[in-house]
Structure formats: structure tokens, C-alpha cells
Amino acid sequence: MGIEVVVEGLTKSFGKQNIWQDVTLTLPAGEVSVMLGPSGTGKTVFLKSLIGLLKPDRGRVLINGVDMVNSPEREIFETRKLFGLMFQDGALFGSMSLFDNIAFPLREHTRKKEAEIRRIVMERIEVVGLLGAERKLPGEISGGMRKRAGLARALVLDPQIILCDEPDSGLDPVRTAYLSQLLIDLNAQIDATMLIVTHNLDIAATVPDNMGMLFRRELVTFGPRELLLTSEEPVVAQFLAGRREGPIGMSEEKDAAALAAEAADPRTRANTPREIVPQLEPSPGLPARRAAARRRERVLGMLDRLPPAARAAIERTYASAPTAPAMPLPAAGSGS
Amino acid sequence: MITGALRQTGRLFALSAEVSRAIFKRPFQFREFVEQFWFLASVTILPAALVSIPFGAVIALQVGSLTQQLGAQSFTGGASVLAVVQQASPLIVALLISGAGGSAICADLGSRTIREELDAMEVMGVSPVQRLVVPRVLAAMGVAVLLNGLVSVVGILGGYFFNVYLQDGTPGAYLSSFSSLAQLPDLYVSELKAVIFGFIAGIVAAYRGLNPRGGPKGVGDAVNQSVVITFLLLFFVNMVITGVYLQIVPPKGG
Ligand SMILES: Nc1ncnc2c1ncn2[C@@H]1O[C@H](COP(=O)(O)OP(=O)(O)OP(=O)(O)O)[C@@H](O)[C@H]1O
Ligand SMILES: [Mg+2]
Numbered sequence: 001m002g003i004e005v006v007v008e009g010l011t012k013s014f015g016k017q018n019i020w021q022d023v024t025l026t027l028p029a030g031e032v033s034v035m036l037g038p039s040g041t042g043k044t045v046f047l048k049s050l051i052g053l054l055k056p057d058r059g060r061v062l063i064n065g066v067d068m069v070n071s072p073e074r075e076i077f078e079t080r081k082l083f084g085l086m087f088q089d090g091a092l093f094g095s096m097s098l099f100d101n102i103a104f105p106l107r108e109h110t111r112k113k114e115a116e117i118r119r120i121v122m123e124r125i126e127v128v129g130l131l132g133a134e135r136k137l138p139g140e141i142s143g144g145m146r147k148r149a150g151l152a153r154a155l156v157l158d159p160q161i162i163l164c165d166e167p168d169s170g171l172d173p174v175r176t177a178y179l180s181q182l183l184i185d186l187n188a189q190i191d192a193t194m195l196i197v198t199h200n201l202d203i204a205a206t207v208p209d210n211m212g213m214l215f216r217r218e219l220v221t222f223g224p225r226e227l228l229l230t231s232e233e234p235v236v237a238q239f240l241a242g243r244r245e246g247p248i249g250m251s252e253e254k255d256a257a258a259l260a261a262e263a264a265d266p267r268t269r270a271n272t273p274r275e276i277v278p279q280l281e282p283s284p285g286l287p288a289r290r291a292a293a294r295r296r297e298r299v300l301g302m303l304d305r306l307p308p309a310a311r312a313a314i315e316r317t318y319a320s321a322p323t324a325p326a327m328p329l330p331a332a333g334s335g336s
Numbered sequence: 337m338i339t340g341a342l343r344q345t346g347r348l349f350a351l352s353a354e355v356s357r358a359i360f361k362r363p364f365q366f367r368e369f370v371e372q373f374w375f376l377a378s379v380t381i382l383p384a385a386l387v388s389i390p391f392g393a394v395i396a397l398q399v400g401s402l403t404q405q406l407g408a409q410s411f412t413g414g415a416s417v418l419a420v421v422q423q424a425s426p427l428i429v430a431l432l433i434s435g436a437g438g439s440a441i442c443a444d445l446g447s448r449t450i451r452e453e454l455d456a457m458e459v460m461g462v463s464p465v466q467r468l469v470v471p472r473v474l475a476a477m478g479v480a481v482l483l484n485g486l487v488s489v490v491g492i493l494g495g496y497f498f499n500v501y502l503q504d505g506t507p508g509a510y511l512s513s514f515s516s517l518a519q520l521p522d523l524y525v526s527e528l529k530a531v532i533f534g535f536i537a538g539i540v541a542a543y544r545g546l547n548p549r550g551g552p553k554g555v556g557d558a559v560n561q562s563v564v565i566t567f568l569l570l571f572f573v574n575m576v577i578t579g580v581y582l583q584i585v586p587p588k589g590g
Pocket of ligand 2: 044
């Protein structure tokens with residue numbers, strides 16, 4: 001079973017520049033969460049802080065009782081082996097072929113025979129659709145291929161916590177849809193706790209159990225997907241609709257004058273309510289996601305603390321049989 | 337400014353300590369070590385040999401002319417050998433190991449750092465210090481010793497050639513003065529210097545390579561700084577070791 005990740009009061013600055021402060025959230029064990037946020041709000045910094053690559057100024061990140069911020073270096077080092085991190089730029093070893101890159105964790109941490117390693121690596125390479133490119137160096141393939149190779153490398157040790165930094169950027173829409181399905185299938189197979197950082201609205205709408213959003217140096221919200229998808233919060237609504245109107249500007253924040261002008265503009269208020277698309281199911285033949293049942297329990301238990309819109313959406317989600325989609329809605333970029 | 341310099345120095349020592357500890361950790365990265373050794377040797381051997389011939393000659397000529405004026409020609413050989421083995425050779429090694437070897441190490445580690453390769457390694461629970469830095473530092477030490485031997489031999493041969501053929505010294509006097517002035521500890525301290533120089537060059541290059549500031553431009557700056565810092569350190573350390581050696585080991589031709 002996946003491992004719960006508890007983040008408490010995390011604050012990070014680089015010199016005088018505060019990135020975010022007081023981020024508190026819990027990634028429930030085995031569930032898939034998505035972190036949204038405009039470019040430059042510190043999502044990558046957040047992922048790196050979870051895994052202990054960057055040291056936040058304050059706060060804790062608890063995993064199995066180990067604090068990834070303040071615990072002794074050796075414990076952090078051991079705990080990292082539970083993680084698979086897919087870097088935003090792939091971070092492949094430039095001097096090794098894709099095969100050797102993906103085999104690296106196996107060769108370092110297991111005593112598997114070379115034939116066994118070959119079998120596992122080729123299987124992963126096939127899953128991410130890179131068959132035929134395994135002998136190439138990272139410098140000889142496209143950006144999207146590098147990302148997929150980075151994902152394969154992150155997955156090769158069957159990690160219990162998977163962090164993906166913008167898995168979709170650099171991928172075409174079809175590959176993105178396959179990737180969404182791949183992430184859900186993976187979750188069904190190994191029940192790992194997953195956190196995906198993305199700008200992609202299709203992934204946000206169809207993959208996660210939970211969603212959060214970073215904006216203006218803080219965590220705007222974090223909770224069940226229905227909470228964000230029905231949110232009236234201007235930032236969240238703007239981001240999920242991909243509109244220009246709202247608090248997010250080109251250089252992260254708009255000033256008050258621009259906002260007032262927008263509010264006065266009659267075209268702005270065309271606020272169509274979003275439909276909630278059902279979450280992706282694992283591919284046929286795979287076991288059901290164990291996290292789904294746990295999530296149902298958990299979310300139904302917190303219903304009375306949620307705003308009415310979110311509550312209604314959750315009740316609709318769980319009204320029908322858990323395996324069938326709640327409503328016959330058009331699928332938005334689902335890869336099934 | 338001063339606290340900044342102190343902090344850098346502290347981190348440099350911390351890295352040295354970490355490397356020293358990691359040297360004894362299994363598994364030893366033998367392949368990486370051999371590759372690095374081979375690489376460092378291949379970029380330094382030829383320039384070292386080429387530099388040491390004129391260096392040996394200059395010293396032989398200078399010492400030869402001095403001894404002539406002092407009326408001590410019979411000591412020319414021994415004196416120039418001492419100068420080559422104890423001073424010229426370690427300094428040539430310092431020059432090449434930091435200029436050619438250290439800059440390559442620093443550029444390599446620096447570009448890996450900005451490509452996040454080292455972060456990726458750390459995330460996979462593999463220590464970049466053990467995996468990458470230790471083999472490089474050991475290779476730098478090994479190559480430094482090798483170079484030191486090479487430079488000494490080539491320098492002495494060069495000195496011999498110039499003294500005997502250009503300054504009309506006699507081969508017999510040149511050789512016999514070896515044993516009257518030089519002694520084995522001179523050779524030991526020379527190799528000791530080489531080992532220490534290799535260690536310092538490797539550590540400084542690795543330190544600057546692991547901490548480049550801001551992108552590809554930062555790597556260029558880091559390489560530059562690593563070479564300058566290593567030069568300063570090596571010349572200073574050379575002075576200290578020489579001073580201590582001359583104090584504690586009695587000269588032979590007393
Ligand atoms: N090592 C660093 N030193 C100084 N500042 C940094 C460092 N890393 C990130 N930052 C700053 O932190 C902020 C957030 O960066 P981050 O890479 O986390 O953004 P992001 O949310 O991942 O953006 P994107 O969606 O474009 O990837 C940026 O303003 C960046 O300048
Ligand atoms: Mg990022």
C-alpha cells in the first residue's frame with residue numbers, strides 16, 4: 001500500500017524571494033493528487049522539497065515518521081528510496097543510453113541478473129512507448145521522448161510514492177491521453193501515492209482523486225477533486241477554465257486597476273458552470289484501484305465540512321455504482 | 337565578504353571530509369576510476385613532457401652558470417636534480433593537474449549539475465560524492481604521482497643533456513654529484529607533494545563543479561574559478577611543505 005505524505009507549515013525562500021509559505025496538506029495513501037499553479041509559483045520547488053533535495057526554511061514533511069526537512073541525512077537518504085521522481089526536464093544521464101538510464105536504479109539497488117534487468121527495462125520502455133529507441137543517447141531524442149524515458153526510470157523500482165513534474169509538457173494530446181491512462185493503471189497495479197504537477201486541464205479533470213493549487217505564495221486549496229472543480233475561488237475558476245479574465249496575469253498577478261476594468265466589462269461574467277467529468281478507470285483486465293474505496297470512505301466522512309457545491313458533486317459521483325460513470329458525460333481527453 | 341569566504345572554505349573542508357570517508361565505502365566505482373584515470377592521463381602526459389624539457393634545461397643552465405661562478409661545477413648535477421625533483425616537477429604537476437585535469441572535472445560535473453543529473457542520482461538513493469567525486473579525486477591523485485615521476489625523469493634527462501652538451505660539463509661529475517647532494521627523502525617528499533596536489537585539485541574542481549551558480553554561464557565561471565583557486569592553494573601548500581621539509585630533514589651535503 002502507498003504511504004501517506006504529511007506536509008505541515010512548509011515555507012521556502014531563496015534569499016529574499018519567498019516562494020510559498022505555510023503549505024499544509026496531506027497526500028492520502030495510495031491516492032492520486034494533482035498540484036496546479038501558474039508557471040513560476042514554485043511547484044517544482046515544492047516537489048523537490050518533498051523529497052529533500054531542497055531544504056525549506058520551516059515546516060515538516062513526514063513520511064513513515066521521517067521528516068524530510070530536519071531528520072538526519074542518513075534517514076532522508078533511506079526514505080528517498082521509496083520515491084520515484086520524474087524531473088521536469090527528464091534529468092537523464094547524458095553519457096548513458098536510454099536503456100542504461102532506465103536500468104541504473106536496478107543495477108544500483110538490486111542484485112538482479114542482467115537478463116532479468118533487461119526484461120524489466122524493456123517492459124517499461126514498451127509501456128512508455130519508446131521501443132526501438134533504447135540504444136539512443138538522451139541527446140539524440142526529442143524532448144517528449146526524454147520525459148517518457150524519465151518516467152520509465154522513475155517507475156522501474158516500483159516506488160511507493162511517485163512524483164511527476166509536468167509529465168504532459170512536451171507531449172502531444174494523444175500521448176497525453178495515453179499518459180493519463182498509464183498513471184491510473186499504474187496506481188491500480190502498485191497502489192502508490194502519486195502527486196502530479198501539471199498545467200494540463202484534461203489531466204486535472206480526469207486523473208486525480210485530489211487537487212490543490214499554488215498561487216501567490218500560498219496553497220489556495222487542497223482537497224477532493226470535486227472541491228476544486230466546483231470552486232468559486234476566482235483563481236481556481238480562472239485556471240480551470242483557461243480564461244484571461246481573473247486574478248492571474250501574464251506576469252503572475254494582475255494589479256487592482258486591471259481587475260476592476262475586467263469586472264466592469266460585461267463580457268467577463270459569462271461564467272458557465274463546469275461539468276465534472278468522471279475519473280478515469282483502470283484499463284480492462286487490471287484490478288480495481290484499492291485507493292478508490294479508501295477515498296470514498298474518507299471523502300464521505302468529510303462531507304459536512306465541504307461547501308454545498310462540492311458536497312453535491314461528491315454525492316452525485318458516489319450515487320451510482322462505483323464502477324460505472326456517474327453521468328453519461330462526453331469524455332474530455334480520456335485515453336481509455 | 338569575509339564570512340562568504342569563510343563559508344566557502346568550510347564547505348570545501350566538509351566536502352574533503354565527505355570524500356575521505358566515502359573513499360572507504362563499498363562498492364568502489366572501479367570502472368569510473370579507470371576511465372577518469374585514463375582520461376586525465378591522456379590530457380596531461382604530453383603537455384607535461386613537453387613543458388618539462390625546457391624547464392629542466394632552464395634550471396640546468398641557470399644552476400650551471402651559478403655553480404661555475406662559485407667555482408662549484410662539480411655540484412651542478414646534484415643541485416639541478418634537486419631543483420627539478422623538489423620544486424619544478426611538483427609545480428609542473430600542479431599546473432597541469434589543475435589547468436588541464438581540474439578544469440575538465442569541473443566542467444563535467446558542472447554541466448551534469450545544471451542538467452539535474454546529480455539531483456536525479458541523489459533521488460535514486462545514490463551518492464554523487466561516492467559515485468562521481470571519489471573516483472575523480474583518486475584518479476587526480478594517481479595521475480599526479482605518475483606525472484611527477486615522468487616530469488622528474490624527463491627534466492633530469494633534459495638537464496643532463498644541456499649541461500653536458502652545451503655547458504661542457506662532464507657526465508661523470510654530473511652523475512656523481514647526485515649521490516653527494518640528493519637523497520631518497522627528496523624523492524619521497526616530491527611524491528608526497530604530488531599526492532596532496534592531486535587531492536586538492538580534485539576536491540576544488542569537484543566542489544566548484546557541484547555548486548555552479550545559475551545555468552551554463554555559471555559553469556564557465558566555476559571552471560575559471562576552480563583553476564585559479566587551485567593554483568593559489570597549490571603554490572601555497574608547496575611553500576609550506578618545502579619549508580617544513582627543509583626544517584626537519586637534514587640536508588645531505590653538509
Ligand atoms: N535554485 C534556485 N535558486 C533561486 N531561485 C529559484 C531556484 N529554483 C527556483 N527558483 C525560483 O522559484 C520560483 C519557482 O520556481 P519553480 O521552478 O518551482 O516554478 P514552477 O511552478 O515549477 O514553474 P513551471 O510551471 O514553469 O515549471 C521561480 O521564481 C524561480 O525563480
Ligand atoms: Mg516547474
